[in-house]
Amino acid sequence: MPDLALLPNAGKREKTKVQNRKAILDAAREVFGEMGYDTATVRDIIRRTGLAAGTFYNYFRSKDEVYVALSQAGARRFAPLLKEMRLASTNWEQFVRAAIMAYFGFLADEHESWLARRPPGEVHPHVQGETPEMTAVFDEVRAAIVSEISRGGPAADPDYLAAACIAIAREVGAKMLQRRPIDTRGAANFAVTLVMNGIGGLPKSGH
Amino acid sequence: MPDLALLPNAGKREKTKVQNRKAILDAAREVFGEMGYDTATVRDIIRRTGLAAGTFYNYFRSKDEVYVALSQAGARRFAPLLKEMRLASTNWEQFVRAAIMAYFGFLADEHESWLARRPPGEVHPHVQGETPEMTAVFDEVRAAIVSEISRGGPAADPDYLAAACIAIAREVGAKMLQRRPIDTRGAANFAVTLVMNGIGGLPKSGH
């Protein structure tokens, strides 16, 4: 039986259902973030919710489905932001800056709400620190940068350039999350400056 | 006993400990590279060696230990190279270029010898393409860059800078492996140029 103390208003049916779904998603985000998809088991997930094993399958058909649900939630939340940036930016630098800012903002949000949920002082040996949402959003950014480059980015090897941009975004973003306070603007400044200046020095074509 | 007729080199199945150990390591590198640590099973590994399941444990105490052994082998092989680079380079740019070249060279070697061992025409659905050695060597490079930066790299946020450098190295390196012919010099040029020009535009301090 779930710990009733953790479920205020357990009486309301709809609320319970929404809450349980959220509890599973939250637990799954944590577990995937900590152990990675392969290592994580469905049991790891439901154990954190206090629900029974079978209950998981009332909400998701498989481990994969809950992962996909998280990814899609992240992408859905982020996609309109990204689209807006692309439309609003009139040149390549503006786009890069906007996209990176949006991505870092998302990371910060996500990270904050993740940390908030964790009991303090707990230690996790396998911390990977990347939730399915982050991964999904990162993929969105990657696609945007690749597409933007092919649509007329700077004259450099586009494949390498895209790889480098997203690599910088990912790693600087990860570092940013480890500092207090989280300074998305500072990190974005760094990343964008690096990219823009770096590109400036590249030879014209490539491939 | 497996049907010897089915094993490629079955005729000369050497009994020496050294060769068995090598056979297991080679098989493990392939398997981890193809499927990743979690998905790979000990059976996958020993199946490729033609040895028996139990024999695996005469050489390694666990699945984890063989992974660690590969990582360490990569690191051990790479460490002196890296040390030499560090000593030989008189300024930051030289070091970065040398380190990245060394890393890309290692990647190319590793990749080549991996491909060489595969029977032609075989298809692997799960190819990940990163062996434990590559991962370990990458960590060495990461550490070297971080240390070098803190010992007097360019005047920029050292944490972010290190993250960005290694990110570029990793991703451009991965892209490099996907092209034919593998052009370590071209890829290194790209990466180093990006890094050095990018840094040039960064503000002085950080933190």
Next chain:
Amino acid sequence: MPDLALLPNAGKREKTKVQNRKAILDAAREVFGEMGYDTATVRDIIRRTGLAAGTFYNYFRSKDEVYVALSQAGARRFAPLLKEMRLASTNWEQFVRAAIMAYFGFLADEHESWLARRPPGEVHPHVQGETPEMTAVFDEVRAAIVSEISRGGPAADPDYLAAACIAIAREVGAKMLQRRPIDTRGAANFAVTLVMNGIGGLPKSGH
């Protein structure tokens, strides 16, 4: 609540206990007939009724109980018929013919009403074609024949004879259901003739 639009008769979902009970029994007969007791699940049954899972247990205490209820219903319906036959028949042949006719008639009825309930064109991979009622009624016939034989049937091994009679009845009955039109008279003629002539050639005693 299930989407009412998806349920055939959803508009007039009656609330009476009698009708719900009947709905469950009908669904259970179909499901057991199609998949057999073990394979059938309670969910399979209630899904067809449009009722909720828990409601099943307001009417039957278990999956087993609904099976037993169906069997008993069949037996109860058939028993008086059979008794009448027994009383009305003045010799063994008459009884056998009457009992087999009654059984085949029941089979045909049951089968027809079963088919009538199925949406046309639907295909069921596991059709077994024998409802719990059929099974129960068959047991009644078996008992009657055994009893009749022991009360003065033909002078042959009664145990074997009963076994043979009911075997013929069951299998010829099953074949009968597979033909169109269902010809209970023809099938009964075949079965009775076979039995009566066969018996005629048997040696006197037995045991």
Next chain:
Amino acid sequence: MPDLALLPNAGKREKTKVQNRKAILDAAREVFGEMGYDTATVRDIIRRTGLAAGTFYNYFRSKDEVYVALSQAGARRFAPLLKEMRLASTNWEQFVRAAIMAYFGFLADEHESWLARRPPGEVHPHVQGETPEMTAVFDEVRAAIVSEISRGGPAADPDYLAAACIAIAREVGAKMLQRRPIDTRGAANFAVTLVMNGIGGLPKSGH
């Protein structure tokens, strides 16, 4: 650990393997015979062998596979006998008698070796009494009779006739197994007489 007392010569590897395979097959035959395929679990089977759960899968890939293996063993053992009968018999009556004798003989054998293995006095609530082998062999007999009828059996409805013959064979065979001593000849006499005399009285065609 398996009860060593039950495994004399456990030292010999090959013997152990053969013995274990046999132990699993024997246990499976019993379990399927007692509970039926659906109700039986893999754990029921291995529990009787004293082996560990996983060991089952060293010998059979699934519950289904062990069932199929038993069926095929039965059919393989029986098929040549049946073929011989068919070739040796010059008329329909001879064939029926030979086939039924062969089938009853198989049943008796099978049953005897089954009983021999059971600890005396044990009671089984679910006894079905039909092993996969019996089922498979019965199917062989069925096919043979159907084919023989279509190739020129007596002039009666062939479908009904085949159904009736195999029904008699099955049920009289089952009864036979319940008596001591098991009298295959007597049972076969009964069954064949019934069939042959019964057929004699049937009208010419059918359908």
Next chain:
DNA sequence: AATGAATGAGAGTTCATTCAT
């Protein structure tokens, strides 16, 4: 009385590891 989400025992199966040979 009806609902349907929650439950948890138990199903088939996998696999890292052990150990008798």
Next chain:
DNA sequence: TATGAATGAACTCTCATTCAT
């Protein structure tokens, strides 16, 4: 030392049944 069968805990997933609403 090499072998490979045996082990058993742990996995994903199902389903009869319960129970708060």
